[in-house]
Amino acid sequence: MTAPISSTEPIYRELVEEQGDAAAAAQEAAQKVEHTAASALDWSALRARTTRAVAH
Structure with missing residues (x-):
């Protein structure tokens, strides 16, 4: 995942x-x-379970 380094950046390279x-x-x-x-x-997932339990 390293970005290409240009030759104009010798210190960074x-x-x-x-x-x-x-x-x-x-x-x-x-x-x-x-x-x-x-x-x-x-x-x-918790909200979905709670909503189904209340609806029944």
Whole structure:
């Protein structure tokens, strides 16, 4: 998931080679956290069960 690095950015390229792509790693971590949070905050199944129980 690393974005292409242009040859006009030699400092960034060297840092990525030495340290890894921190920006890509942070973006991947943020996406995982977003997915986890969305799953944790999804109450739709509980609401559906409650609505059916009340309707009967």
